[in-house]
Amino acid sequence: MSELTADNLHLWRGDLHVLRGLSFSLSQGQCLQVIGANGAGKSSLLRALCGLLPLESGTVRWRGQDARSDLPAFQRQLAWLAHGAGLKADLTPIENLRYAVGMRRHGNDSAIAGALDQLQLDRDSQRRLVRQLSAGQQRRVGLARVLLLQCPLWILDEPTSNLDEAGQQLFADCLQQHLSTGGAAIIATHQLLGLQGTQPTPLELH
Amino acid sequence: MSWVWFHKLGSPPHFYRIAGRWVRWLAWPAVLLGAYGLIGGLAIAPADYQQGEGYRIVYVHAPAAWLSLMIYTTMAVSAAVGLIWRMNVAHAVAASCATIGASFTVLALATGSLWGKPMWGTYWEWDPRLTSELLLLFLYLGYIGLRSAIEDIPRADRASAVLAIVGVVNVPIIHYSVVWWNSLHQVASVMKLDRPSMPTSMLLPLLSMFLAATLLFVALMLTRARGEVLRRERTARWIGEALQQESA
Amino acid sequence: MDITSPGRAAALLIRRDLRLAMRKGGEWLQPLLFFLVVTTLFPLALDPQLSRLRDIAPAALWVGALLSSLLALDLLFREDGADGTLEQLVLSGVPLAWLLLAKTAVHWLLTGLPLVLMAPLVSTALGAPYAAMPGMLAALLLGSVALSLVGAIGAGLMLNVRRGGALLALLVLPLATPVLIFGARATSMAIAQQAYDAPLYLLAAITVLAATLAPLAAAAAVRIGIE
Amino acid sequence: MNWLAMGGYAQYVWPSYALTLIVIALNIWWARRSLARARQEAHRRIATQKERA
Numbered sequence: 001m002s003e004l005t006a007d008n009l010h011l012w013r014g015d016l017h018v019l020r021g022l023s024f025s026l027s028q029g030q031c032l033q034v035i036g037a038n039g040a041g042k043s044s045l046l047r048a049l050c051g052l053l054p055l056e057s058g059t060v061r062w063r064g065q066d067a068r069s070d071l072p073a074f075q076r077q078l079a080w081l082a083h084g085a086g087l088k089a090d091l092t093p094i095e096n097l098r099y100a101v102g103m104r105r106h107g108n109d110s111a112i113a114g115a116l117d118q119l120q121l122d123r124d125s126q127r128r129l130v131r132q133l134s135a136g137q138q139r140r141v142g143l144a145r146v147l148l149l150q151c152p153l154w155i156l157d158e159p160t161s162n163l164d165e166a167g168q169q170l171f172a173d174c175l176q177q178h179l180s181t182g183g184a185a186i187i188a189t190h191q192l193l194g195l196q197g198t199q200p201t202p203l204e205l206h
Numbered sequence: 207m208s209w210v211w212f213h214k215l216g217s218p219p220h221f222y223r224i225a226g227r228w229v230r231w232l233a234w235p236a237v238l239l240g241a242y243g244l245i246g247g248l249a250i251a252p253a254d255y256q257q258g259e260g261y262r263i264v265y266v267h268a269p270a271a272w273l274s275l276m277i278y279t280t281m282a283v284s285a286a287v288g289l290i291w292r293m294n295v296a297h298a299v300a301a302s303c304a305t306i307g308a309s310f311t312v313l314a315l316a317t318g319s320l321w322g323k324p325m326w327g328t329y330w331e332w333d334p335r336l337t338s339e340l341l342l343l344f345l346y347l348g349y350i351g352l353r354s355a356i357e358d359i360p361r362a363d364r365a366s367a368v369l370a371i372v373g374v375v376n377v378p379i380i381h382y383s384v385v386w387w388n389s390l391h392q393v394a395s396v397m398k399l400d401r402p403s404m405p406t407s408m409l410l411p412l413l414s415m416f417l418a419a420t421l422l423f424v425a426l427m428l429t430r431a432r433g434e435v436l437r438r439e440r441t442a443r444w445i446g447e448a449l450q451q452e453s454a
Numbered sequence: 455m456d457i458t459s460p461g462r463a464a465a466l467l468i469r470r471d472l473r474l475a476m477r478k479g480g481e482w483l484q485p486l487l488f489f490l491v492v493t494t495l496f497p498l499a500l501d502p503q504l505s506r507l508r509d510i511a512p513a514a515l516w517v518g519a520l521l522s523s524l525l526a527l528d529l530l531f532r533e534d535g536a537d538g539t540l541e542q543l544v545l546s547g548v549p550l551a552w553l554l555l556a557k558t559a560v561h562w563l564l565t566g567l568p569l570v571l572m573a574p575l576v577s578t579a580l581g582a583p584y585a586a587m588p589g590m591l592a593a594l595l596l597g598s599v600a601l602s603l604v605g606a607i608g609a610g611l612m613l614n615v616r617r618g619g620a621l622l623a624l625l626v627l628p629l630a631t632p633v634l635i636f637g638a639r640a641t642s643m644a645i646a647q648q649a650y651d652a653p654l655y656l657l658a659a660i661t662v663l664a665a666t667l668a669p670l671a672a673a674a675a676v677r678i679g680i681e
Numbered sequence: 682m683n684w685l686a687m688g689g690y691a692q693y694v695w696p697s698y699a700l701t702l703i704v705i706a707l708n709i710w711w712a713r714r715s716l717a718r719a720r721q722e723a724h725r726r727i728a729t730q731k732e733r734a
Contacts, residue, residue, distance in 0.1 A: 052541060052680060052681065054292075072547040075544075075545045078545070085538065086541070089537065091473065091477075098466075103463045103543070103546040104457070104458060105458060253688060258690065259694060260688070260694065262687070270704075289674075309704050313700060316697070320696055348625045351621045351624055351625075368607075368674045376629050376632075379660070380631055387635045387639065390639070429715075433716035433720070434719065436723045446727055
């Protein structure tokens with residue numbers, strides 16, 4: 001039984017019909033890669049799946065149940081990484097993660113430091129204000145949040161943007177690990193995800 | 207099942223046709239009742255023993271004040287229906303109410319102050335009713351302002367719906383705060399509206415003016431709502447036929 | 455899955471906002487300074503005679519409080535909306551109304567409370583007798599809470615809307631008039647050493663109503679605002 | 682024609698009725714214009730959709 005199914009999604013942005021009856025399903029261990037030209041509605045689709053953007057019509061089911069019937073319960077199952085950093089500029093990465101992850105589950109500082117180490121953010125940067133970090137480093141903090149939330153479903157918008165070569169490889173490993181433990185992911189990106197095992201299934205938006 | 211009409215009205219093509227018919231059916235009674243009210247109010251009804259002929263302004267002031275409040279409530283209810291059941295037609299109705307309601311609120315304020323001059327000696331008196339009417343106008347302007355500040359129609363619908371609902375909850379609170387505030391400072395200057403006994407020759411024209419005003423509002427609102435429904439309709443084929451049918 | 459309870463999530467959010475405010479102190483002082491400036495305008499516009507000033511002291515205090523709380527609303531959601539953290543709050547699974555109540559509480563703590571603490575100084579400058587202080591403080595305390603709560607709805611509605619300071623005022627001020635009426639009335643009765651409990655009770659009723667309903671409306675507004 | 686004088690209140694009664702007629706006429710004109718404009722927009726949209734389809 002698939003984790004997430006979407007059928008006949010319709011969405012407009014202004015008078016642009018961005019999602020025209022889109023349907024797909026996503027099962028455990030599967031990664032869906034959303035591709036399409038700029039403005040084809042990739043971000044809108046992801047935000048609609050998260051429940052941030054209301055769909056004009058169509059349903060999203062999570063493990064067989066309509067997501068909208070109990071939206072908070074569904075939203076607790078997913079980790080959303082937007083195009084922007086999603087971090088407070090005047091807090092350090094550790095503080096950001098302590099609050100962001102703490103909202104959802106009892107995190108502790110060692111787990112946070114562990115995740116940041118896993119994403120190779122040096123200890124010194126972990127204590128500097130996010131405002132002083134590079135875009136790539138901020139991206140790694142965002143990815144650390146996704147790791148720490150330990151959710152079955154990842155919905156990521158351009159996760160590898162601003163990441164260097166090493167960063168992209170790190171992300172690929174995290175994604176691989178997530179999928180192998182039965183997680184699912186929907187990722188909007190043009191870059192190759194560099195997965196070893198099963199390749200991501202493309203979802204074309206035109 | 208009694209809810210059928212509710213769902214049928216909810217479907218844009220059906221609403222577009224029905225509203226068109228209703229506008230024609232309502233226009234005539236509104237004109238007739240209005241004419242009777244005007245003639246009755248201006249000519250037939252006797253002068254008021256205290257205010258003399260000046261009292262005849264009530265035949266336009268009272269219906270306008272009634273409309274300003276009734277329209278805001280209608281707007282809030284249809285906004286709530288639109289928000290809860292996600293019905294575009296309800297949002298279209300709410301969008302159509304705003305400017306009509308604001309215009310009649312201005313009319314109520316203008317006729318109220320014109321009526322106040324002979325009675326109080328000044329054009330503006332911080333009378334509880336007039337002050338509430340002024341604050342109601344600000345609520346309308348806030349609604350219209352917010353709606354025009356958001357380009358995306360569905361989002362403007364939902365955001366202004368929240369404001370309309372918050373507003374309608376506040377209307378009674380604002381009114382009674384103003385009445386309380388006014389009662390402290392000076393003798394309540396009761397506008398000659400809620401008089402115990404009104405001779406029927408005075409009352410009938412007033413009632414027909416109320417009815418005419420309400421029918422006029424519904425006709426005006428439905429006309430605009432038909433347009434608003436078209437603006438919210440995405441790609442439905444029915445628009446094509448509906449427009450051909452009309453222009454044919 | 456050890457899910458965070460709403461209570462703990464709210465506490466975390468309050469700690470986060472307080473820490474943030476500590477780091478950007480200056481910004482949070484502006485509403486208080488604005489209040490001081492506005493209330494000093496009134497004597498300049500009238501005349502320095504304290505007995506005359508006493509009559510307009512309630513108006514100066516409360517119009518000043520209303521406008522400065524309006525000014526402070528910008529600090530409530532705008533930055534969180536811009537950097538994407540507001541979205542994360544909406545997705546946290548914790549009831550959004552509850553989180554927004556916590557955010558509004560911090561916002562009041564940083565912009566409403568300082569104003570109340572400054573009011574005795576300002577009101578004495580406007581000729582209010584010392585005996586009027588308790589009544590005035592109680593009214594301003596209740597009123598500023600209600601203003602922050604009602605203001606949060608306006609701030610939510612104005613998310614991602616073109617810079618509309620005046621529109622925010624047009625949305626919030628009509629809703630704030632009952633607070634102004636009862637608050638100013640309680641203050642002027644306190645100054646005149648009359649029994650001020652009637653308007654105070656009415657003001658308290660409005661504050662309680664705002665505390666229960668306003669966060670729900672603010673949550674609806676924010677959900678729409680971040681689309 | 683002292684009826685026109687309205688017992689001395691003519692300067693208040695007649696302007697009130699005039700204002701009422703103005704507001705009604707304005708609303709009627711507004712409503713019809715907004716419907717007509719919406720129809721034009723709908724026509725244009727259908728035309729562009731036909732092209733694109």
